[in-house]
Amino acid sequence: MKNSFLIVLLGLVIISCKEDASHRGDGDTQQKEAVEIKDTINDISIGAKESYPTLENMADSTFIRLADYSGDFAYDMRYATENNFLKAQVYDCAECYTRVKTAKALIAANDDFKKAGVRIRFFDCYRPNSVQYKMWKIVPNPQYVANPVKGSIHNKGGAVDITLETLDGEVLDMGTDFDFFGKRAYHDMTDLPQNILDNRKLLKETMEKHGFWSIRTEWWHYNLSSASKDPIADFKWECEH
Template sequence: MKPSVLFVILLVLASCRNETKPSEKGQNKKDTLKITENKVVMEQITDTTPTLVYKSLEGLADTTFVRLADYSGDFAYDLRYATENNFLKAKVYDCAECYTRVKTAKALLKANKEFIDKGYKIKFFDCYRPNSVQYKMWKIVPNPQYVANPVKGSIHNKGGAVDITLVTLKGEELDMGTDFDFFGKRAYHDNLDLPQEILDNRLLLKTTMEKHGFWSIRTEWWHYNLSAGSNDKVANFKWDCPE
């Protein structure tokens, strides 16, 4: 074999090795391509995620019962009577849901919007309460100081009362001085012998709720009645629970 031919063969082999072994620069380009591809996939997943669409209260009669979570995702819930974590020490709801009359829901949505603008939102402990549940509660604690007599009923049974507190937008409860359903002087609105932070938190809740048509009970910082709901009839509407 002539030397010139051998030189050409060696040159070709060296060229093949350079083509099959990726350079550092080429490897970086490949990695960048992978990242770019992953980014595209992530963007596609984000773009195809369905957006929750909430119902509108427009056109509904004021006395219609509605599930509040169907009309806004901006509330928080800790519905105590669907658990044993309450003063009754008993579960009296079959499942946890927050229903109100339409007019109550409209007022709550407006109040919550104002709270959100200030960095807070409403958290519910109790909402509409079927009259049959009121009878259960009365059987456990037959004391009108703590439980309304079911024969007459309460505004909870009319869909016009809520038990609430405030939480930050991250879900942290504001200090109100006592837990929900604490029956004692420390829970009274007119008890001013409390730290200023607690008084300020209660005042924020009270003034905002009153601005939107609710009134409070002197002995319970968490309880609010819609003024326009006090004349409605006691109801025993029951919601369906998931199977």
């Protein structure tokens, strides 16, 4: 109890120092505070370091921090909070890492999205295999969590969970929240309002154009086609940004 009070207090102090703490909509005050604190956790510092090599000069298999190579993405890294279906924080901090080849494809896709007035908002990116074990321990059910022994393409640095938001930060309606396990999240669910179908179509067609494929039951999940044979990784990022 004492710890969570301190975390809330720290969150509020950080929010009061921030000009634009929330991009979210309405809700009651208590809920809003919780969401704002989560948003604070998800503030990913953006900006390339000049000493970094360019993506073109690196091996495709290298892991990179996406925000170091593009400032045009938005982040809502749910597994770095308790706002996910596990109801548990499994990352020490919110970061989005991918392999170089995945990053190149994501940047190209995002350039296309920007022409349509939107951008990618990430829920999850590369996931170390040890985190997959953590998730499996909480929910040992292959219907919801990939078995860590076999691994997921997230563990290979080639899968991302994403949605779209406008360039002003307004999230597009995709019909369900991230990690909604049910028919409404399926790509073949067509009994949905037209604007939702249009939003999903824009997401899917653009990602496919840039070498990603989708899975039938999750509108948010995209795999880079060339990543399926890559090895499972357990590279861990530093929480210092």
